[in-house]
Each structure stands twice: as C-alpha cells, then as structure tokens.
Amino acid sequence: MTDDLLAHNGHLAQVLGLHVGHFTHPDRPTGCSVVLCPQGATAGVDVRGAAPGTRETDLLHPSHLVQHVHGITLAGGSAWGLDAASGTARWLEEHGAGLDIGVGRLPLVPAAVLFDLTVGDMRIRPDAAAGYAACQAACAAAPHQRPAEGSVGAGAGALVGKIFGFDRAMQGGIGTASFTVHGVTVGALIACNAVGDVYHPRSGQLLAGCRSSDGRQLLGARDALLQGHAPQSLLAGSNTTIGVVATDMALTKAQAQRLATVGHDGLARAINPVHTMSDGDTLFALGTGQAPKALDLMTLFTLAAEAVAIATARAVLLARALPVAGQTPAPSWADMPPCL
Template structure:
C-alpha cells in the first residue's frame, strides 16, 4: 500500500550545495539534525503551530536586513535543544563560514525544536556538542531516516494519550523538474495522525484502547470523543525545504508558507494549539535557474508530504524503562500475516 513512498529515491541533499548531518544520543531517544548551506543561500520560515520552540527566526522575515543564512538546526530536547544550534555556529565559524563583520564572521543558524523529553531521562538532551557533532557528520549523501537525529524521540498520535501513541521519526524526499530540485527534511512529532498523501490511507497515530488497531483521530473527534488533556508545546513537526533554484528572500518565505500544504496533506489534525509546526526554506541558487513560484511551491508541498510520511514509515519502535513501548508502523507490518 505504501510502496511508492518507501521506494521514493529523492532526498534533500540532492539539492545542489546542501549537506545534512545527524547526531543521535545513545543514552535516550533524542538527537539533532543540521542542514548546511553554501554562502549566498537565502532563507525563509513559516511558523504555523501555536506552540513553537525556535531561534533566530526573526532575521528570516523578508523585511529584515540580513539576506543569507549558513545552516538550519532541527533538534529534540524541547527548549533545551536550541543549544545545539550554538554548536553548529561554532563549527561553521571554524570552517570560515558566516556573515563577515570585519573582525571575524558570525554564522547565522536558525533552529527549531520538538518535544521529546517524556522518553527517558529528560536531563539528556541535545547540546552544543551534539550540534557540532551533527555538522561534523554532514555530507551530500542520502541522510539516514526514521528514528535518528531530530526524529529519534519523535512520537505521533497523542490526542488520546501517550499510552496510545506510536513512534514518529525523520524523513526526506525531493522532486526535480527541468534540472531544478526541491527537497525536504521533516521531523514528525505530530499530535495528530499521519496519512499516505497519495491515497489517504492512515499510516500511524492514535491507537484503540486495547492498542491493537489504529483509532483514526479525525473520525473519533467528529464522533464527539473527548481528547486527553494535552501539554502545550509537547508536539511539533519541524523541517527544512531547500531548492537549488534562484530565490529572493521574499520568495523563500513564500516557499516555506506553501510547503505547509504538504503537512496538511499528511497530518490530521495539524497546526493545533499544542503543536509548534515550523518549516524553514532555503534557496542556494546553484542551478542558476528558477521555475516560477507556482511550480516551486507545488514541488515543495509534494516533497514535504512524502518526507513526513517516510518519517513514520521508517521509524522504529522504542522502549524506555518504566514506560509502555511505543510501536512503529514497521512493527505492525511484521506482525501482519502475508
């Protein structure tokens, strides 16, 4: 049923100039992911969820002065995970990257975090050393997906309680048209359920009370079933959309806005009061081409939708001492008779 998604071969590092690295903490399910971009890359952001955790997003507004960024960090650890961006800044400075200020350079690295501190010891979270390590690991190879980096502790389908949720993760995808590529890297820690964007099939999310089947949160809410009390900010889907097309800063902002259409096709409910959904957009300009915003926006939404679904399809179950195991889609596939 989900074979086209699993067979998708595109990834964000196919965007010319983009490199991606993960750091996954071995002590508990958490980590961070970095997207590094070449000099001259313009950036944008659209924060759609009502409970975001972000850093340096104001500088991306089209009306503000600075025109380029040098990387993006996605991390677990909630607000503490923002410290991982400091490590990325240090690594970039060591490479001679950053905004020249006469006496040196200042790397500009916006960041967004997701809430994963319910899994294990919350004092273990991504720090500056983790961000530095993710940069050291960055390359243009296909990034690892599933329960790694910023997706290591991601969980989806929490509307009716954590005990009925499933494992989320991080995924990537890309689309190429006329030699221009748009790619996405998405860490899915959504409050809602996740669907196949091609056929609408429910992939993962809230389970029934016995834990043996998917509930379908949308239908349950429309039947009048009451959601569990939800801690604000404990859910979020965060990601990066990048293209090697030429973009202005205003166009990068618009690309981030329209990329959220991909989340809306894959997650339901999405952009809730308890989610901090945030998407960044990057334009490296390395192809020397542009396709027009209609085509680029369509490509961005497609890449985000596929990457979001892959984040869940490739996730692995997690067991933390003292807590109920969180199954993954892969677990259920293994349990289903051929």
C-alpha cells in the same frame, strides 16, 4: 499501498549547496539534525503551530536586513535543544562560514525544536556538542548521499497520534524527499512529532497515529473526534512537526518565505489534525541559488508541498521502536497490522 513512498529516492542532500547530518544520543532517543549551507542561502520561515520553540526566526522576515543564513538546526529536547544551534554555529565559524563582520565571521543558524522529554530521562537532551557532531556527520557524508531517516537525529524521540494520550501514541521520526525538474531540485527534511495522525498524502491511507484503547490497532483520531470523543488534555508544546524545505534555485527573501508557507500545505496533506494549539509546527525554507536554471513559481511551490508531504509520511514509515530504560517503547508502523 505504501510502496510508492518507500521507493521514493529523492532527498534533501540532492539540493546543490546543502549538507545534511544527524546526531542521535546514545543514552536515550533524542538528537538533532542540521542542514548546512556554508556558502549562504536565502531563507524564510513560516510558523503555523501555536506552541513553537525557535531561534533567530525574526531575522528571516523579508523586510529585515540579513539576506543569508548558513545553516538550520532541528532538535529534540524542547527548549533545551536550542543549545544545539550554538554547536552548529561553532562548527561553521571554524570552517570559515558566516556573515563577514570585519573582525571575523558570524554564522547565522536559525533553529526549531520538538518536545521528546517524556521518552526516557529528560535530563539527557541535545546540546552544543550534539549540534557540532551533527555538522561533522554532514561533512563526512559523501556528496549527495541520502541522509538517514526514521528514528534518528531530531526524530529519534518523536511520537505521533497523542490526541487521546501519550500511552496510545506511535513512533514518529524524520524523513526526506525531493523532486528535480528541468535541472532544479526541491527537497524537504521533516521531523514529525505531531499530535495528529499521519496519512499517505496521495491515497489517504492511515499510516500511524492514535491507537485503540487496547493498543492493538489504529483508531483514526479524525473519525473519533467527528463522532464526539473528547481529546485528552495535553501539555501545550508537547507536539510539533519541524523541518526544512529547500531548492537550489535562486530566491528572494519574499519568495523564500512563500516557499515555507506553501510547504505547510504538504504537512496538511499528511497530518490530521495539524497546526493545533498543542503543536509548534515550523518550516524553514532555503534557496541556495546554485542551480543553472530556474522554474516558474507555480511548479516550484507544487514540488515543495509534495516533497514535504512525502517526507512527513516517510518519517513514520521508516521509524522503529527504540529501547527506553524503564518504559515500553511506542510501536512503529512496522509493528502494527495494516490499516486498510
């Protein structure tokens, strides 16, 4: 039942004007991912989770002055991971991108982070050098090359299904998807570290999440909660799904903000529960304006929600258990028996 998701061949780098790259730390499962738009893109954001970790989200409000950003950084490492955005900004400055301030250029790089500090040595986390390296990877990729997915970049240390404890979770990851209609592409890149379970957005099949007490099969957190099972108390902010939804159609700032808002519909189709007090769910939206045509907003927003939903599911389907010193890695989708 997952063949349609695995066969999906759309991805965010197909959006004209965008470059996507990852850095995965060699010493523990963590990293960062960048979406570069050196020529500038109209941007918006919608933060739905109650425990976000973000940078430069206020400037994206439609009533505020700045009209364009030059990149988005997604990172592990919780609040420390926000340092990665400084490396992204440095790379963009070196390559002549940014807001012209007369004496130079100032790259604007909003960012969001997820919590992966329980996986391995928390003192190892993405920094400015990691953000710079992710930009180098994005620049080195062939035009419109599919970005790596699964246990890489910002999704390397992600876990899902932690409602009944981290020891019953499964591997999360990062995924991408896109659709093109009448010459306009809408795509998404999603790093899924949700407290909830992840479902096939069309069939409703449970893909990954909380496991049974013996760890051998998927439990189904939604049904367990409906039956009265009490969730485990979790550190606020220790879960989060972050990402970018983008199009090469021209957008106003208000339309970009609405694109980010509608993108959360895709998260709700793939994750349950979602937008909780323990999550910091944040989606950025970009409009590069490089497509030769335009779509009506109904179609655009429908494509956006679908791309987000599929990218979220692919994040867990393509994740793999990574070695962690002194710890037993959480199983991936590929390690578990199918849930029928």
